[in-house]
Amino acid sequence: MLEKLETHITANFSFLKNAKLLIAISGGLDSVVLSKLLHKLNYSLAFAHCNFQLRGKESDGDEIFVKELAETLNVKVFSKKFETEAFAKQEKLSIQMAARKLRYEWFQELARTFQYDYIVTAHHKDDALETFIINLSRGTGIEGLTGIPERNGNIVRPLLSFTREDIHAYAKEQQLQWREDSSNASTKYLRNKIRHDIVPLLQELHPTFMDNFEMTQQHLRGSNAIIHDRIQQLKERLLEKVAKDYYQIEIAAIEQLSNPKAYLYELLKEFGFHHWEDVSDMLSAQSGKQLFSAHYRLIKDRTHLLIQKQSKDDKEQEILIKEIPTELKTPIQLHIEEVARITDTGKNILYVAKELLKFPLIVRKWKNGDYFYPLGMRGKKKVSKYFKDEKYSLIDKEHQWLLCSGENIVWIIGKRSDNRYKLTQPTNTIIKLTLH
Structure with a gap:
């Protein structure tokens, strides 16, 4: 696996060679293998470990393990405890989403403060499949089916072409130690249920299912690239910038397209409007109707849809x-x-x-x-x-x-x-x- 990863990085991630890398490490199988592989390949590394304090002594044991591994490899380690449950309640998020938000915000803070070029995570092919099934079950557009990107800004995932089986086999061969997360065995979480119950059944139905899945995602990414190019062309023609952070789209021009609702959805995604029915209904809505995303509002005017960045209301200011x-x-x-x-x-x-x-x-x-x-x-x-x-x-x-x-x-x-x-x-x- 070491040789395969080296070839893969040389071909697809050559920019990592002289970069400072911050590895997101939990202490589990995937992140330990990633850390060992990159260390053997002589990359400049540091570890970042999150203790979400969700499993009591087990969480503390993970933190101790990561620190000992860092000492063994002579790698700098950052570790932080989070009040995850309190944060989830305060932000009205699920525990999983709260942990994700805390994790990535802290990683980015470390990267900025200590000038790490890339944050490296241990996501692999099975993670991509599980995400695909989750998004499919919830309803999604083509982007939700294209999988986890190998690179997203300064976040890099070099193990996405490897399966969990590949990673486990390497760990056994090298007699590596890692920490087992007891919560991974529970099927009360959707991802775990997919991992333990659905994916094995799909692999049983078709022995080459994982390879077929990877090929399908490549096709979807290709199709998505074509859609992206078409939407960019339409944006240049239809999305008129009226003022700073204020745009408009002529409704008649959208209605002339082959599938107005689909095109409108694609045009508005970058402004944070992701609910298909709400967006598509704006074409026939009464003048004055408004929709709000996290940072923008969409307004149905007489002949145009107006998109404006939200700001503090100064209507009463004198x-x-x-x-x-x-x-x-x-x-x-x-x-x-x-x-x-x-x-x-x-x-x-x-x-x-x-x-x-x-x-x-x-x-x-x-x-x-x-x-x-x-x-x-x-x-x-x-x-x-x-x-x-x-x-x-x-x-x-x-x-x-x-x-x-x-x-x-x-x-x-x-x-x-x-x-x-x-x-x-x-x-x-x-x-x-x-x-x-």
Whole structure:
């Protein structure tokens, strides 16, 4: 197995040769074999061991074993105890998911702090099969069936082409010692049930099942690459960047595709929208419907789907302008000054009569019932009607700031001013407002 691994790494992981590697080691069969193999191949190693404190003295015994192994191999070891059950309860996660989150966050912290190039884990072919079956049982897209990646960022898995049987045979041949996790024998966990009950049956039905599975995953990865290329082409054509962290997709363009719902799902995955039915239903949803992922929200507008990164809600924020000159930096960049005459003009510049203003001026978002007297028109108009006529999206409305004098709107900033505050007399003191 040593020679096979060396050949495999040379062909597929040549970047590991001169790298600093942090091995995720539990003390179990797989990680011990990985550690021994890489040590024999003279790689620069360190160990990282997590004590999740879930099996009492057994967990502590694993930690002691790993430290003794590190001492024997003259390898630096990092070890950390986690309050896993408390963390799972606090984050409302299963024990398995909590342990996974704690493990990988700590590994990345170690890699950053001590400048390890790669985190190496001992996942193998059987792990990939179990993950495939788990994802299949829960319902998944093609990515969920392509298996555990051999490399994901700085996480590398060089044993994925080897089976658990290969690893066990090597350990026996080399008379290696390792720790047995008693929880691995219990079938109350889904992965263990698949490992002990389902996989042996599949191998019994077809002796070359593991090889066939690996070939199938290669085909799936190839198909997924083709899908990825097609989606990238569509993103360039359909995903329009309106502003920073704000995108839109024209609904009519999606509906012209051969399978609109499938294409939409693929387009939105990178924004964290993974629930097929919710995403596909947005095409026929009423205007204004919203979906939320961890970091983005998806909004159905009249003609477009809008994708916006979520941020702190500043809808109720008000900024008071008590004196002139004033330079606002946030939430918008607005400069207010007194000038002697009108010079440059443009949609981002407004001149008003100071005598008509009531201080402090207020910069705020719009509210239901707001109205103004648009310059160049007779009578008043609701701001909501103005937004509709100007075809504002929901996000556009939320981003629009108003400059107010008391309860009156002076300027829909950068868009339309109010007739009541225009310059009417040569003797007016001129206030210039500039939106940067």
